Amino acid sequence: MNKHSRSFAAASMLLISATYSVANAQSTLSDARESVLKSDEVAYDVIEGLTTEIGPRQGGTEAEARARIWAVNKLKALGFENVRIEEFKMPTWVRGEEKAEISSPFRQKLAITALGNSGSTGEAGLEAEIAYFPTLDDLRVVPDGSLKGKIAFVSHAMHRTQDGSSYAAFGPARFVGPNIAAKKGAAAIIIRSAGTDYHRNPHTGNTNFEAGVTPIPSGAISIPDAENLERMLGRGKAITMKLKLTPQNIGMQTSGNVLAEIPGSNPKLPIIVIACHLDSWDLGTGAIDDAAGCGIITAAAKHLKTLGQPKRTVRLLWAGAEEVGVWGGKDYGAQHATEGHGLAMESDFGAGNVWAVDFLLPESASELKRKIVAALAPLGVVPRKNVAAGGADIGAIIAAQKPGIIDLQQDGTKYFDLHHTPDDTLDKIDKAELRQNVAAWVSTLALVANYEGPLNPEPMP
Amino acid sequence: MNKHSRSFAAASMLLISATYSVANAQSTLSDARESVLKSDEVAYDVIEGLTTEIGPRQGGTEAEARARIWAVNKLKALGFENVRIEEFKMPTWVRGEEKAEISSPFRQKLAITALGNSGSTGEAGLEAEIAYFPTLDDLRVVPDGSLKGKIAFVSHAMHRTQDGSSYAAFGPARFVGPNIAAKKGAAAIIIRSAGTDYHRNPHTGNTNFEAGVTPIPSGAISIPDAENLERMLGRGKAITMKLKLTPQNIGMQTSGNVLAEIPGSNPKLPIIVIACHLDSWDLGTGAIDDAAGCGIITAAAKHLKTLGQPKRTVRLLWAGAEEVGVWGGKDYGAQHATEGHGLAMESDFGAGNVWAVDFLLPESASELKRKIVAALAPLGVVPRKNVAAGGADIGAIIAAQKPGIIDLQQDGTKYFDLHHTPDDTLDKIDKAELRQNVAAWVSTLALVANYEGPLNPEPMP
Structure with missing residues (x-):
């Protein structure tokens, strides 16, 4: 046998072995899925x-910090092992006073909130004329310095999309609009909120x-306020605004990731990391973003245990400080850069039904993919041609370890x-949709965690 | 002929005359209704x-005050006559800072807002344990003095009702809850918002x-916050809250009613007053409460003019200071207590479709009622057995003049x-529903404004 056929034979042996164990798991898997759909309370809890x-x-x-302690207690109570906090430091920005008023x-x-990393107007605030840009591209093309003494107002036409692609299209008004306006000399910027409500x-x-x-004061106004302001601008008169935003940078603070595991029966197999983020923005209670993701992956892992010890170690990553710069994901990637990761998955798009599955797996895993698609089909989940790309918190470990990726795509129509x-x-949590997520995750995890073939799309680094 | 038959004959003559002119109006009335449904822009404008x-x-x-000037200009531009402001003075309460936080x-x-007439915590705020009352009745029964040093929290189970009856049932948590809590010695009170969102x-x-x-600090928390607080209380531990509300009473201020008219061809006939209120609460822009009402009655009056001069004078009352104590309605009632009013109508329940009509009219007007019901039927409006009662802004003139009343009941499911x-x-304004309102109003007004029989259910005072 030449080298190539030897490799092929070895791969085939692995595949047969993997297929066999997957087949064994499936009789109980459909029961587990039905049980989760009917009665899972772990995710909601x-x-x-x-x-x-x-x-x-x-x-x-x-x-x-209180949330990390809460998380450790919860994950231990649910019977996970190696529950621990991995602390790190990160620069921290905090909100101050927030006021906006059309003065003439x-x-x-107007209802306004500061964007993370916004500069401050100072206690005195500022008053300036609005310079209106219907789209971000309209802002991009004005000459440098032309916005001196003005408050730029950038609007956009974000609408609902199931896959969230409208955020990538219109989110840049927030992501980069303030930087562009600052470079053009604007005193401040307000944007129409990147939202659909x-x-x-x-x-x-x-x-x-x-x-x-230098960061300029940067705020988002609500969508009704943005449309009101556009109507005012449509009257053809100069519009002036008083603005007060007093956020502060409070320097390096402590954040941390919370990790927990189901140890696999074969420690030689690269692990599976499943991620959510523990932190939230400060305005809401972070139910859909991203307590939901933590609930989903944790419930799925808990139900996975009831199917017996998986072959691969499954690690839960409740990442810290995602919203404010993906600091937890970056720290995880750095701390675990040399640890073998076979697969990475993340849940961070609310609690809407999983409607599609995308893969990034090696060719050799085609039968595994087929089985996952079959297991998800009763849940209404469809395979797509998109290549799985993971999420923010697994970005760094993906870059470091090039693991396989499976994306269980959630319906983001209302997200x-x-x-x-x-x-x-x-x-805002729909319990039935939440359970469908858990069912999709446990179905997927039961198959991949017991699959012994290679999951990394390329040979491991 | 005896006295009774003379009266009957006179009434019959009036009825025949009224029926005749009504019949004449009807050929164009259905055209007007259809035209309004298709293309009215006045109300939305x-x-x-x-x-x-x-x-x-x-x-x-x-x-x-700016709104009154705006209203005068708008009503003049729309071609109404006798457009004028009737000023009055009223005690004025204004909002201050508003903060609530569960401290332990x-x-x-928590998201909170002060209730109108709330007392102030002072700049220092206060911190106290929550005393929980699932319903207002639970608060009513505790002994006087038992709430000393506590913040009372009153919840309730308000749900959607088409006719708004849930507000009458659960609104008292707001209307009288603070007074009850103050008398029992509470330091402050928070209520679950009287709302359905x-x-x-x-x-x-x-x-x-x-x-x-003595007024105590009195706030409403949002419904998600109220349910969150109830979940906290369900953990069985004492819950303490920090509260800061700093509203002020700023003494007697000027408000005013804006009046406008379509003079009738027969000045001897008692007039018809149609009302809305110009003021709004300070938190929103008052689109549904009650710019919508002003838009609806004004558009209907404008279209009424296109059907020819009505026999009765139709007066528009855009009342001032309704939300904060019905001061405009009371002033109107006092100023016009001896002026003959044949009918009063009001629009102050949003912009949802008119779904029902209630009457308070004399027996002699049964044919008029039949014609109104017939004119409203194509709009999906049904007659009910309820007796029309009018609204807040026409309450005082109803008490003074005992006019007839027609209530075009709006669908308040989402109000x-x-x-x-x-x-x-x-x-939040649905243009199609708004136009249906205008169509219902113009259909009704065209019939009553050209009806010469008595409209007052009892002989006029």
Whole structure:
């Protein structure tokens, strides 16, 4: 046998072995899925507990520290092993006072919130004329210095999309709009919230300034306020605004990741990491973003245990400080860069039904993929041609370890009604949809955690 | 002929005459109704203008004064006659700072707003244990003095009702809860907002303290916050809250009613007054409460004119300072107590479809009622057995003049999602439903304004 056929034979042996153990698992797997769909309370219990007993838990704050202790207690109580906190330090920005008012000619207050990393107006605030940009591209093309003494207002046309692609398309008004406006000389910037609701709850979220660019006061106004302001601008008169935002940078603070495991029966197999994030923005109680993700992965792992010890170690990563810069994910990637990871998965898009599955797995795992697709089909989940890309908290470990990735895509049609707003609260969780998520996750995990073939799409580094 | 038959003959003559003119009007009335349903812009234009150019306009404030000038200009531009402001003075309460936070053991902020007439905590705020009352009746039965040093928390189970009857049933937690809690010695009271939404926008609204009872700090928390607090209380531990509400009474301020007319061809006939209120609460822009009402009655009156001069004078009353104590309605009643009013109608329940009509008219007007019911039927409006009672702004003139009343009942299923919240904004207006309202109003007005028989259910005072 030549080298190639030897490799092929070895791969075939692995595949047969994997297929065999997968087949064994499946008789109980459908029972587990049905049981989860009917009665899982673990996921909801995690969300209910975090939102009620902790509430908002911004990365780097004492609330997030309380949440870590809560998480450790919960994960131990659920019977996971190696439950621990991995602390790290990160620069921390905190919200101050927030006021916006049209001062002339149509005097009224607007609902505003500062974007993460916003500069401060100082206690005195500022008053300036609005320079209106219907889209971010309209802002991009004005000359440098042309916005001196103005408050830039960037609007956009974000609408609902099931896959959340509207956020990638219109989110840049928030992600990079402030940096662009600062470079053009604007005194401040306000944007139409990157959201799809019609409530007076503006959507916060991080923005980023390039090195050397001084952060300007940067706020999001609610969508009803943005449309009101556009109507005012449509009257053709100069519109002036009073703005007060007094956030502060409070330096390096402690955050941390919470880890827990189900040890696998074969410690030689690269592990599976499943991630969510523990921190939330400060405005809401972080029910959908991302207590839901922690609830889903934790419930799925808990039910996985009832199917017997998996072959691979499954590690839960409740990441810290995701919203404010993915500090937890980066720290995890750095701390575990040389530990063998076969697969990474993440849940961080609310609690809407899983509707699609994307894969990034080696060719040799095609039968595994087929089995996962078959296991998910009764839940209404469809395979797509998209390549799985993972999420923020597993980004660094993916870069370091090139593991396989499976994305259980959630329906995000309503996600951006709530994302980063005060309205992200427990009442928004649909228990039936939450259970469907857990069922999809346990179905997937039971197959991959007992699969012994290679999961990394390329040979491991 | 004896006295009775003479009266009967006279009534019959009036009825025949009225029926005749009504019949003449009807050929064009159905055209008018269809035209309004297709293309009325007047009602929306009023709402758009008030919410965009004025915004929040609390009774007694400078914003309400700007709104009066706006209203006069608008009503003149629409071609109404005798457009004028009738000023009056009223005691004025204004909102201050508003903060609530669970301080132990589940530390997190709650979304709160002060109720109108709330007392102040002072700048220092207060911190106290929560005393929980699932219903207002639970509060009523505790002994006087038993709440000393406590913050009472009154919850309730308000749900959606088409006719708004849930507000009458559960609104008393706001209307009288604070007075009861104050008399029992509470340091402060918070209530679950009298609303049906699940957003972090608490519902304000007036509360009232009896003479001799010192107002205590009184706030409403949002419904997600109320349910969160109930879950905390369900853990069985003492819950303490920090509360800061710093509203002030700023003494007697100027408010005013804006009046406009379509003069009738027969000045001897008692007039018809149609009312809305111009002021709004300060949190939202008052689109549904009650720019919508002003838009509806004004558009209907405008279209009425296109059907020719009515026999009766139709007077528009855009009342001032309704939310904060019905001061405009009371002033109108006092100023016009001896002026003959044949009929009073009001629109102050949002912009949802008219679904029912109630009457309070004399027996002799049965044919008129039949014609109104027939004219409203194509709009899906049903007659009920309820007796029309009018609304807040026509309450005083009804008491003084005992006019007939017709209530075009609006569908309030979603009204209490928005009522008295920041979310009461233009985007909540459904243009098709708004036009249906205008069509119902113009259909009704065209019939009553040309009806010469008696409309007052009893002989006029």
